[in-house]
Amino acid sequence: MATVGLPHSSTCEQAILDTWHANAVPWLHAVRGQTIASRVLVTDRAILETVCARHPRTAIDLGCGEGWLVRALASRHIDALGVDAVDALVQAAKRAGPGRFLTLDYAAVAAGALTERADAIVCNFSLLGDTSVNGLLRAIPGLLTAGGALIVQTLHPLTAMGSTYRDGWREGSWSGCGDGFGSAAPWYFRTIGGWLASLSGAGLQLTQLLEPLHPHDGGPVSMILVARVA
C-alpha cells in the first residue's frame, strides 16, 4: 500500500493494461476456479442482484474479463455485451457461453468506439486507473438509454485505504487471487468523495450506494455506486 516510489501516472495507466495482458491466464483460472473468496461469498451476487433489481433489457459490462457476469445476465434474458481490453479474456468469454463480446480498451470506448446504448452499464472491479477511468466515465452518459444507470462495484475505501485516506496511486497485489500471477500493477485509490467527484465530473449523479457486508466479520467488502445522468 506504499504510495512513494510509484512511477508517473501515465506509466501507471499503461502498467495496468500491460499487467492484465500478462496475467490473463491466471485470472481466468482464478475466476473460473472460484479462488477469490470475497467474490464467491459476497460480491458476485451483490453486483448481479443490483443490476437485476433495475430490470434492464440491455447491459454493457465494461472490463468484463472472462465474461462470467455477461453470461449470468444473458441467462436472465438480458441482452448483454461484454467489453475488455484483453483479447485473450474476450476470446475465452466468447467460447464459454452466451452473451456478446468486444475487445476494446477504455481509451477506445472514451473515444466513441461503442455505438450502442444500454439500460445498465456495469463496471465490476474494473475501474483501476486515474485519468483512464475519468475519460471512460465521461463517455457513460452517451452510452446510457433514457433512465439507464451506471453500476460500479469497487473495493470499499474503508477496507482498501491502507494507511492514507487520500486519492492516489497505490501499489497493487494479486494476494488472495491464487497462483500463477506475475507482478501486479499499481491502482488508483479513490476516497468516497473522490468517487463522487469523478462521477460528477462525468455528468453523472449518484442515486444509490450499497455496501455489501462480509457474512463472517461484518465489515464492508465492497461499495456499489449506482448513478444516472445528472
Add this chain to the structure above:
Amino acid sequence: MATVGLPHSSTCEQAILDTWHANAVPWLHAVRGQTIASRVLVTDRAILETVCARHPRTAIDLGCGEGWLVRALASRHIDALGVDAVDALVQAAKRAGPGRFLTLDYAAVAAGALTERADAIVCNFSLLGDTSVNGLLRAIPGLLTAGGALIVQTLHPLTAMGSTYRDGWREGSWSGCGDGFGSAAPWYFRTIGGWLASLSGAGLQLTQLLEPLHPHDGGPVSMILVARVA
C-alpha cells in the same frame, strides 16, 4: 461502542434529548472553551466553508446548540436562524451575539413548526437519532428555497464505526469534550449507505460528499453531505 444491552429505540431517542438538557452547561463550556480538538482543528472551518461556498442568503442551523455557527454565518451577512431543543442553549445563544434563535425540538420541526424557508439548512453534528432524524429529514424539502441545499456534517463512518459496520444504536461518550459531563446518550450509527438511504427516503438527493482530513494523521475526521430536493 457496544451495541448489546441498549434500551428500545424510542427510549434511546428520549435519552438523547434528556442528555442534552442535562449537559447544556458543560457543552457550552466545551464549545466556547475550544475544548474539542477536532472542531478547532478541522470541522468548524469545514462546515463554515461548505455553507459559505454556496453563497446562501438565508440559513437555518438545526441543532444549533450555543449558536457559534449562526454567529459565524451572521457575521458573514447571512440571515441565519438557529434552532435547538434545549432552551438553556438557545438562551445562551441569544445572549452571545447576532443571529435569530428558536427553541424547538426535531419532532416540532418535523410537524411543521418552522414557517420560513432557507437557502441552506445546516445540521452540524446534530443528527444523533434514528426515527427522529428520518422525521426531521422528511421536513427538509419543505424548508428549502428553490435551489437550496441541506448540509450535514457527521462523524465519518470509517472512524466512528467501531467494530461493526452496520446501522444501529451505539453507546455514547463525552470523551474528548472536557469536564463536567454526566452520562452520555446512545446515538444511532449510520453507514454511508445508511445516510444515503435516509436522504433518499426524505426526497433528498446527494450532490456532494466531502471528507475533511486530520492535518496530522491524514485520516478522515468527518463527512459532510450536501443534498438537494430530488
